[in-house]
Amino acid sequence: MPAQILNGTLVGEALKQDVAARAAKLIAQGLQPGLAVVIVGDNAASKVYVGSKVKACQALGLHSEKHELPASTTTDELLALVQSLNARNEIDGILVQLPLPPQIETRRILEAIDPLKDVDGFHAINVGRLSQGEDALTPCTPTGVIALLDHYQIPIAGQHAVVIGRSDIVGKPQAMLLLHRHATVTICHSRTKDLPAVARTADILVAAIGRTAMVTGDYVKEGAVVIDVGINNLTSPDEARRVFPDAEIPQRLEGIAKRGYTLIGDVEPRSVIEKAGWFTPVPGGVGPLTIAMLMQNTLKAAVMRRGKA
Ligand code: NDP
Numbered sequence: 001m002p003a004q005i006l007n008g009t010l011v012g013e014a015l016k017q018d019v020a021a022r023a024a025k026l027i028a029q030g031l032q033p034g035l036a037v038v039i040v041g042d043n044a045a046s047k048v049y050v051g052s053k054v055k056a057c058q059a060l061g062l063h064s065e066k067h068e069l070p071a072s073t074t075t076d077e078l079l080a081l082v083q084s085l086n087a088r089n090e091i092d093g094i095l096v097q098l099p100l101p102p103q104i105e106t107r108r109i110l111e112a113i114d115p116l117k118d119v120d121g122f123h124a125i126n127v128g129r130l131s132q133g134e135d136a137l138t139p140c141t142p143t144g145v146i147a148l149l150d151h152y153q154i155p156i157a158g159q160h161a162v163v164i165g166r167s168d169i170v171g172k173p174q175a176m177l178l179l180h181r182h183a184t185v186t187i188c189h190s191r192t193k194d195l196p197a198v199a200r201t202a203d204i205l206v207a208a209i210g211r212t213a214m215v216t217g218d219y220v221k222e223g224a225v226v227i228d229v230g231i232n233n234l235t236s237p238d239e240a241r242r243v244f245p246d247a248e249i250p251q252r253l254e255g256i257a258k259r260g261y262t263l264i265g266d267v268e269p270r271s272v273i274e275k276a277g278w279f280t281p282v283p284g285g286v287g288p289l290t291i292a293m294l295m296q297n298t299l300k301a302a303v304m305r306r307g308k309a
Helices: 008-028 044-060 075-087 106-112 124-132 140-151 171-180 195-199 237-243 246-259 269-275 287-306
Strands: 034-040 063-069 093-096 160-164 184-188 204-207 225-228 232-234 262-264
Touching: 008 044, 008 140, 008 287, 034 044, 034 075, 034 287, 044 063, 044 287, 063 075, 075 093, 075 106, 093 287, 124 171, 140 171, 140 225, 140 287, 160 171, 160 195, 171 184, 171 204, 184 195, 232 237, 237 246, 237 269, 246 262
Parallel strands: 034 063, 034 093, 160 184, 160 204, 204 225
Antiparallel strands: 232 262
16 A cells, blocks of 8 residues: 655644744734844745745744845854844844855854754754753754654654664754654664665654655665655656656656756655655655744744743
């Protein structure tokens, strides 16, 4: 039987509705949660992400503002902006869109954000708190993956979770969040020996690699839950015919013809759907959860710092 879909669009909407309802209660008490998003330079993908974050805030009744700085911005100039946002009481969340231009010292910027406003969960204080299992602002994408599993009541405790990828943004915090939910966790990366064999031991397999359709059916145990965090552009029609299930091919080819690419994750849908019990599509899987979690973190930051339950 083909895998069942974990529908991130649907779950993301439900989570956002919940944020909107809770935000409305806070606003009635005179507290409007606010998010400041900072973008440096002209990265096209970053602009799209930032635009959708600001729009999501507006739709849920949160205050949002976008700060756009030129690609030539220095570390000191960006630090000055972060400090001014730290000082403003009505700003609860500060998100500096990554990647930053090469002349900017990214770590210094992330460490300058007030940990209580660190809605991306990248500050060392929040990384440390997550590691200790303390309440913290946790990175949006891996937190969204947990919310998706919970929505579908997929058990985590006692399961073997294999996370492919060890980045600070996805892989490591994902492993930590799964561990705190009592999974037995294996973290894999580019030096892992016989990755397909390790992956096949997973009850829950998370792919956060950044390599188009790398995880094939050969990596997947029969009935496993496969979470595809990857977002890649596929431009080749031949490749699209090879990696997508027959039913999806026409719309994928249309996408390539219109835009020059179609979105694909790190998982090869055609072969994995035949093996997995559950899987996340791309688009419409993990992506929408990331934004929903950012909204949830903004609300949480507002409540934590401005103290209204
Ligand atoms: P990084 O490039 O920071 O990390 C990739 C990880 O994959 C590294 O740990 C790397 O190992 C590992 N890796 C790379 N090649 C292989 C390989 N051949 N075999 C095994 N492991 C490998 O990426 P991110 O974690 O930032 O992002 C991962 C993907 O998730 C990307 O496609 C990104 O676009 C997407 N993403 C999606 C989001 C969403 O909202 N859905 C949000 C954030 C990211 P090593 O450490 O050894 O180099």
